[in-house]
Amino acid sequence: MGLKRNKISVVGAGFTGATTALMLAQKELGDVVLIDIPQLENPTKGKALDMMEASPVQGFDSQIIGTSNYEDAADSDVVIITAGIARKPGMSRDDLVNTNAGIVKSVCENIKKYAPNSIVIILSNPVDAMTYVAYNALGFPKNRVIGQSGVLDTARYCTFIAQELNVSVEDVRGFVLGGHGDDMVPLVRYSSVGGIPIDTLISSERIEAIVQRTRVGGGEIVNLLGNGSAYYAPAASLVQMTEAILKDKKRIIPVIALLEGEYGYDGLFMGVPTILGGDGIEKIFELELTADEKLALEKSADSVRNVISVVTV
Numbered sequence: 461m462g463l464k465r466n467k468i469s470v471v472g473a474g475f476t477g478a479t480t481a482l483m484l485a486q487k488e489l490g491d492v493v494l495i496d497i498p499q500l501e502n503p504t505k506g507k508a509l510d511m512m513e514a515s516p517v518q519g520f521d522s523q524i525i526g527t528s529n530y531e532d533a534a535d536s537d538v539v540i541i542t543a544g545i546a547r548k549p550g551m552s553r554d555d556l557v558n559t560n561a562g563i564v565k566s567v568c569e570n571i572k573k574y575a576p577n578s579i580v581i582i583l584s585n586p587v588d589a590m591t592y593v594a595y596n597a598l599g600f601p602k603n604r605v606i607g608q609s610g611v612l613d614t615a616r617y618c619t620f621i622a623q624e625l626n627v628s629v630e631d632v633r634g635f636v637l638g639g640h641g642d643d644m645v646p647l648v649r650y651s652s653v654g655g656i657p658i659d660t661l662i663s664s665e666r667i668e669a670i671v672q673r674t675r676v677g678g679g680e681i682v683n684l685l686g687n688g689s690a691y692y693a694p695a696a697s698l699v700q701m702t703e704a705i706l707k708d709k710k711r712i713i714p715v716i717a718l719l720e721g722e723y724g725y726d727g728l729f730m731g732v733p734t735i736l737g738g739d740g741i742e743k744i745f746e747l748e749l750t751a752d753e754k755l756a757l758e759k760s761a762d763s764v765r766n767v768i769s770v771v772t773v
């Protein structure tokens with residue numbers, strides 16, 4: 461027996477799911493199973509075949525299949541959930557809650573059956589609440605149920621900082637704490653370029669503008685697209701998380717995790733800095749926060765609690 465390739469299933473073959481599948485294959489992180497509903501089986505197969513036909517040009521050997529049959533996802537190492545509806549201009553992520561809760565729950569029942577040892581990454585919105593729904597439906601240990609928000613929110617924040625200073629994005633470090641909503645908490649105190657704290661380089665007014673733009677970064681794209689939400693940066697974020705897990709990189713990445721006492725919250729799912737590796741969330745870092753940062757986090761936690769409280773599934 462030779463070595464086995466990793467298997468990654470992506471549920472939801474829409475904008476984020478399809479983009480994620482292609483990016484995963486381009487990085488040869490494993491073979492990819494792209495899953496959507498039976499009514500969309502042919503378009504899903506078509507997307508997968510189209511991607512495969514890019515492989516000779518781009519030189520990747522990952523296999524990509526499209527399906528609506530969860531048996532094809534059997535024994536996946538990582539399952540990524542992008543299934544659900546996306547918001548349109550004028551909507552908040554929270555408006556999607558009960559439609560997507562039903563979808564995420566049914567998807568998780570299949571994952572539990574066919575890929576019981578997988579690590580599951582949730583993207584569907586409102587993602588803090590959907591991670592809670594997935595955790596309950598899966599019954600997996602908390603380290604294997606991970607929501608995506610912090611990589612994307614941090615990526616937006618770092619993009620704006622790099623643009624402000626006209627420096628390489630590679631040298632920008634920072635992260636965003638809290639729920640994936642308009643009151644998320646970009647942590648200015650922990651943000652730097654090439655090790656230099658940003659508040660020594662950028663005025664407080666400009667920093668505030670960057671923080672505010674980050675908070676509504678998803679909405680900015682929704683308004684520009686007109687008929688859906690962001691997918692390139694979200695897909696890239698999912699791929700970074702998947703890579704950290706499959707290569708056991710132990711990267712320090714903000715993700716949505718179940719908090720059990722950390723930051724003073726118990727039973728809440730919210731974005732926090734973690735070590736992401738082969739066991740999923742291997743550690744949560746608990747940082748000292750100033751009174752203002754604590755207040756901002758409390759506001760964000762309240763928003764997450766409110767949306768979780770209306771989940772009916």
Ligand SMILES: NC(=O)C1=CN([C@@H]2O[C@H](COP(=O)(O)OP(=O)(O)OC[C@H]3O[C@@H](n4cnc5c(N)ncnc54)[C@H](O)[C@@H]3O)[C@@H](O)[C@H]2O)C=CC1
Nearest residue numbers: 472473474475476496497543544545546583584585587694
């Ligand atoms: N957490 C985050 O940072 C982000 C979250 N999102 C969320 O991700 C979700 C997907 O976004 P897009 O891909 O742009 O939407 P999309 O509409 O392009 O794709 C969603 C796909 O899910 C499929 N689907 C629906 N029910 C399903 C089921 N039961 N099983 C399998 N597939 C099912 C649909 O047929 C569709 O193909 C949305 O809820 C969006 O709000 C998107 C970007 C970032």
Ligand SMILES: O=C([O-])CC(=O)C(=O)O
Nearest residue numbers: 547553585678679689690
């Ligand atoms: O804004 C949305 O609805 C999609 C999303 O979560 C994001 O792009 O941050």
